[in-house]
Amino acid sequence: MTGAPPVAELATHAVTNQPPDYGGVDLFATDAALAEAALREGGAWVGAPLHDLGREAGGIDLLALGEAANRHPPELAAFDRYGQRLDEVRFHPAYDALMATAMRHGIHDVAWRAGRTGGHVLHAAMLAIFTQAEAGVMCPMSMTYASVPALRHAAPAVRDLWIGRIVGGVYDALLRPVADKQGATVGMAMTEKQGGSDVRANTTRAEPDGADGAVRLVGHKWFCSAPMSDGFLTLAQGEAGLSCYLVPRILPDGTRNAIHLQRLKDKLGNRSNASAEIEYHGAWALPVGAPGRGVATIIEMVHHTRLDTLAGTLGIMRAALARAAHHAAHRRAFQRRLIDQPAMAAVLADLAVEYEAAAVLVMRLARAFDAADGAESALARLGVALGKFWLTRRCPGFVAECLECLGGAGYIEEQALPRLYREAPLNAIWEGSGNVIALDVLRALARQPAAGAAVLAEIAAARGGH
Known part of the structure; x- marks a missing residue:
């Protein structure tokens, strides 16, 4: 037979009784519970920035970026084509776009630059809203936000440089000294294979290296969150005991610090976000806080x-x-x-x-x-x-x-x-x-x-x- 099939046969193939795609919504305006709680606890002023983020995070475009970033997880580039160490993580463009959006809305720093009561409420509500579009990028946003109270214990020059790049900073993915960047992100590397949550069992060593309390780190970290951050807060055994250090990704002279990425974790979820095992091979670091008071x-x-x-x-x-x-x-x-x-x-x-x-x-x-x-x-x-x-x-x-x-x-x-x-x-x-x-x-x-x-x-x- 030739020609079109009978109309009755086509009717059985019709797609009906299915919901439309989810999206194109203001994730703040349509969430009465969060809106009421955020405005009550943070004040009326948090409403405008939350509406701005809610509209963008609930838009079709950003939701699609979240899906793409999880379909195409980060890849480790440990070496270049000639065998020289790179120790880089390569991300899908969707991830970079999500990071740029998150920092443009100030999820990483609004609590510290608000200058008024409600900054932490706004930060937490923003993080909850953006998570609905993509959760993985909130890991580096969270650690960057949370690094500020710890960095306040660093020497004034270190404190002012790093906090100055976090607060008011924008997403800058280029590998270069933090002093030359438009914004900085901070990760964390604490746990080790033999200790996990028992960080006092850490064996990473910190050997003195010149002035300003600088040290060289030697050791293995079982879990380094967001390994392409500009710096990492880490724990190591110094002369006075377990101490906290800031490890820059790129040294002030523009060379790469001796942080070797061993592998990326193959995680159950949080696929867009890189987590790594790393080794310090004499990595240069600066003290944060009093010696022996790392925890x-x-x-x-x-x-x-x-x-x-x-x-x-x-x-x-x-x-x-x-x-x-x-x-x-x-x-x-x-x-x-x-x-x-x-x-x-x-x-x-x-x-x-x-x-x-x-x-x-x-x-x-x-x-x-x-x-x-x-x-x-x-x-x-x-x-x-x-x-x-x-x-x-x-x-x-x-x-x-x-x-x-x-x-x-x-x-x-x-x-x-x-x-x-x-x-x-x-x-x-x-x-x-x-x-x-x-x-x-x-x-x-x-x-x-x-x-x-x-x-x-x-x-x-x-x-x-x-």
Whole structure:
């Protein structure tokens, strides 16, 4: 037979009852829970920058960049074609575009340049919003943000140079001395194979090398986050014990520091972001903080990155919930939209309530980071540990429930849910897994009893509420 097939046959091939693509939304304006909490805790002034970021992060273009950056993960270029060491990580252009966007909105520095109460709230809300487009680039944004309190303990010239390139800096991917850059990012390299979270077991050595307390580092780091950063805060055994050092990627004379990238981690999720094993082969470094006080110095960075593990978790939860609700609002089953079916409505309502509680928690803790008085500082110290323990452990089950709302469609890689599901356990593991956080809570209660009282006072304020 020739000619077109019968019309009835074509009708069976029509694609119907499918939701439109998700995107083209203001991720702040459409998130009532986050908007209410951020404006309450940060002040009305945070609304405009959050709307600006929400519109861009929820746009089709940025969402597509997030997908591309995860489809094309970074690659290690250890050597050039002639066998000379390069120790570079090559990224897909989508990753660079995402980094440039994140820094243009100031996710890495707004808390330090805001000059008003609410800066940390704005930072945390921004990080949660951008995570919904792509989570991997938030790792270098978080560490760069969190490096500032630690870098304040460096010598004045070092402090002013590096913080001056972070605050107000833009994305500058070129490998060159930090003094010549338009902006800087900072990574972290603490853990070693034999110790993991037990950083006091570190064996990396720091040998004196001239004036200004400079040292040469020799050792292996099991986990270096964002290895193409301009500098790294690291721990090593110096003459006075375990100390904190700043290791520049490129030396002041323009040559590459002796940081050898051994391999990139093949991770469960967070695929767009590079994480590496590195070796120091006499790498030049400068002291940060008092000799022998490395843990006390770098814990200030860790304290702030823990806030970001909460904000990132919030973004993952929201991204999963938004897609579940979007699907249910457009898909029909048994003569109704899914969202109008009582069983599905109950599932989505439970998820929405849990997400709203998470938004309230994260924004409240971010406000505690903004305040300088004792009670708020104590609340931030203990509250961020408690929040990280609880919220990050809830996230995988939360995302799994959202995935199930899509049925079989949710299990397909073209959807966002599989990427979110792989991302979901990350924040529970990074910056201290569950047992480490539990021990940290005990230490905080023993060393700072006011922290326990601050948390209990916060809970008491809600007693009797609906």
